[in-house]
Amino acid sequence: MNILAIDTSTYTLSIGLSDGDTMLAEQVTNVKKNHSVRVMPAIESLMNEVEMRPDELDKIIVANGPGSYTGVRIGVTIAKTLAWTLQIPITAVSGLASLAASAPLIQGLVCPIFDARRGQVFTGLYRLSNGFVETVKEDRNIPIVDWCHELIEMDEPVLFVGQESVLHEKVIAELMGSAAAFAGNSVPYTRPAALISLGQSAQHQDPAVVIPNYARLAEAEAKWLESNAKKDKSSE
Amino acid sequence: MMKKDTFVFGIETSCDETAASIIKNGTEIVSNVVSSQIESHKRFGGVVPEIASRHHVEQIVSVFEETLKQADLTFQEIDAIAVTKGPGLVGALLVGVNAAKAIAFAHGIPLIGVHHIAGHIYANRLVKEMSFPLLSLVVSGGHTELVYMKEHGSFEVIGETRDDAAGEAYDKVARTLHLPYPGGPHIDRLAAEGQDTYALPRIWLDEGSYDFSFSGLKSAVINTVHNAEQRGEEINPVNLAASFQASVVEVLTEKTVRAAKEYNVKQVLLAGGVAANKGLRSSLEQAFINMDQLELIIPPISLCTDNAAMIAAAGTVLFEQGKRDGLDMNGHPGLDIEQF
């Protein structure tokens, strides 16, 4: 069961290869460079390294967001096209869940953070226990302040993971006090092995219907809905 | 021995059509699938790049599937993957480019990046074999160019718009006349009923220039509407559409005829989405009717608007010329046709 895993939903490029039991290779680069240029050559060179041909792949796992719109689309496009044309199963998993699952040997609530600018984050809440990852609060796009208020209600310690959580550390610490802990550089990004282990336990999907989860409307659409809601109100 | 047939799989996602096609030997359409997004952009009055990109990633695999099914072929029988690498909306281009790379990698098929306008020009080869030298008038929402080709794969821009593309001017004028998006076909329809009564300017630019300019004409239309409103007069939208179209068509036709003579070409090809315009088609047909040594080719409307058959047709020529791209190919929103 040869598995290829791809995560390009942030500027980190994560690719992994597994034979289903053992990780064969991981490649992570954590620099701001062009995914469109780099993803396919990276997959090709990693597969060459472990001497695996494309037609020997049995499954594709992809992080389908949220994150950078363009980044998510590049990963999903490559993954679904590969799965379709090689006629192998595909599984899309949350990039945030994979980031949470990258925190090793943790028991308890883990909150992965991708920065979404202007005081907002892409985030969700997961409970890790004995290697299992359970969704406590679905992925969303939310102001960090509102999110902290929701987390305080949980009345339990929360471990924040992901390198971009640093950008919000001050606000979180102020609001949550000792209920918040930060993994910092020990869990900076998604480990391909975590993505693969999540994807292995999730359902297969039809490649044609695998789509990104942006967790946010396109700006034009949001504005259009807003102006229509106003029109509806004024016509009442 | 019989020469083996060449099959090229084309992909086009540069704007708001998700398209794929298979072309045999560069000239014959085996399958041609276009999934248009026009309905989802209508409410915004124009193409929204982020929404276009979202549709492409949702549609692309279904479009590929349908393209292979219609052709009854598999990738084992495909000789090359040709994809639009620019110009266009960058996010939209990247979906097609990365899908193309995935297929090329999965099956070890050569990969070829195609210039979108080269594609529009090569749509003509699906109608009639090209004979060189030739001249192509490319008119679309993003382009107004006169391109000279001395041979296959060689493109020299001898004239281009200095401001708005012709299609852009059509969309803006349509908005001024409160016509629904996309406005081009509505203006064309009104123009056929109206008279050229508004005496709008013809913008010729410098003596002998093959360049175009449509922003002055567009402003003249807007001013005409504005002034009428201020004086409390009614404008006649049918005649205004006819007057606008008459100006655009006259300038396009005159410059094309003059360039065709000066460059002594054997063929004149019409290309791009605005080539669907009936006024432009009939004006060019009239202008070239008595030039026996010169052939005017106008593709059917389905091949004028964005499609992937044209990309596969251009890609076939590049494939035969030995051009290849690597898995590090990128999308290029401002790609230059003379250099791609």
Ligand SMILES: [Zn+2]
């Ligand atoms: Zn076009």
